[in-house]
Amino acid sequence: MSDASTPGDVEPSHDHEHHHEGPGYATPQAAIEEGEREELAYVMGLYVGTDVDAPDFVSVVDLDPDSDTYCEIVDRIELPNRGDELHHFGWNACSSSCHMDGLERRHLIVPGQRSSRIHVIDAQDRRNPELETVIEPEEVFEYDLSAPHTVHCIPDGEILISMLGDADGELPGGFLELNEDFEIEGRWEPPGEIEMNYDYWYQPRQNVMVSSEWAAPKTYYPGFDLEDVEEGNYGQRLHFWDWEAGTVEQTIDLGEEGLIPLEVRFLHTPESTHGFVGAALSSNIFHFWRDESAADGDGEYRAEKVIDFESREHDDWDMPVPALPTDILISMDDRYLFGSNWLHGEVWMYDISDPSNPRRADSLSVGGTFGEVQEVQGRELAAGPQMIQLSLDGERLYWTTSLFSSWDDQFYPEESERGSVMLKADVDPRKGTMELDEDFLVDWGECPAGPARAHEIRWPDGDCTSDVWQ
């Protein structure tokens, strides 16, 4: 798994003097300084669960303000099948492989959450990517896994995908490994290490990986049902893994205040053991870190609730409405934590200079159930802020509005008729403020086959939710 023994290779060092020939940037600071302004975005577009007779697609969005097609979907890579539910995706290589001569950040790995089909897209031509390979669901089911979620490359050119269920859509989930030719290598971990799975992030310099929990596919696929919460079918644990061995070293039960821990992020600084996870259903953000003095000096991870979003009363709702923070993100300089409260309709930023005491910097009330801004350029928003992505320099925050097709239908049924939008806020990292850019609007309601939903966002050259450093 590690290439550290390869002759001629240089051990990763704290001052990062190893040669930089591969993809990405040598350090997070280099990404900020050397990265160019994002001119394109890849965004998941989907029709699954609607009667629109078209497959899901990868949207290429023009983000260059000087371009004639600014804010337009300039290309759509249609996939061969309907029913995939494109959700999260990732690159074949990121900054974790920046020492790997010859490896390129070139292929997008695009799984179908519902179908378990895995697409490989060649994005060498950044404006006109092409579908290259498809791994069919049956090949995935052979490893008794289904419901692919988070894609990260691992530093030697291989790809690791968190899988939420077994071949029948029940527990346990696990991890599927692809080799550099995009073939299934096998299961990455010994089966049975975890029951539930969702997102994960690794910090190779600390030999640690952390994974979170949603539920069994058969539980969350049809929609959100309170009965499942009562029956304990939703997750509330974080798992800390030995990254080299692929085994769980420690599990932390976050309790009732940590129900449905979704997106999980370590700080970008590769030495750091601090990170955050958003517990969507309980609407809390937890800070986790390694306490070196714990366990009689052996060290142990700890987790503590550091942000608590209160439910709000709404005249048209019978019960107080939870905030539902469904996505979080850490700026490349590790100074700010951003997030989206999908039900309330809020994007927020907290100063995490002291990670155990996040300080609210600013927020925007937009979309959702309570947002002060309910339309942009005359376009009704129809849902709350959901997947977020930040420019490398931390000055532009973008977001889309779809969570998961069946959950969208429950909470924002109009979104299936109107489609999703992508919005943007201008961020001032020095002052810690955000301002909605009312000139920016990308509309999936206008797609040729009919209104589509939009989900995760990636930049062609690395972003705040996928790049890891060795």
Add this chain to the structure above:
Amino acid sequence: MTSHDVTLEWPDGRTRTVEVDENETILEAAECDGSVLPYGCRTGACGTCSGRLLEVEGTRPPNSERAGDGDADVCAVDDAVAYRRLPRALKDRHRAAGYVLLCIASPRADCRIEVGSSVHSELVDNPWK
């Protein structure tokens, strides 16, 4: 091979009758016939392909109400379709109310089924509203 007439009914009033063999799924037969039905996992886990049984061979509907009703007649549903695998996406209350996963269900009688993406969205409501 025995086959049955399955009439698909969309919310906009369109209907289409498809002859479905006992060893093929209703979704497969509808696709061969050129009808577009929603689906996702095709393994019985996601519910995207849900249809709702309206009538079995001219008998009364299994249940005239939506999901959540208690007084349902599961027998009529079980008489109408056989499943290839466990219908994991459906809870007892859904099955009792006549919901059927068309990706894994094969007919055992002539029947009428409500189809389209709106059927799936009936399975669960917004619990806070």
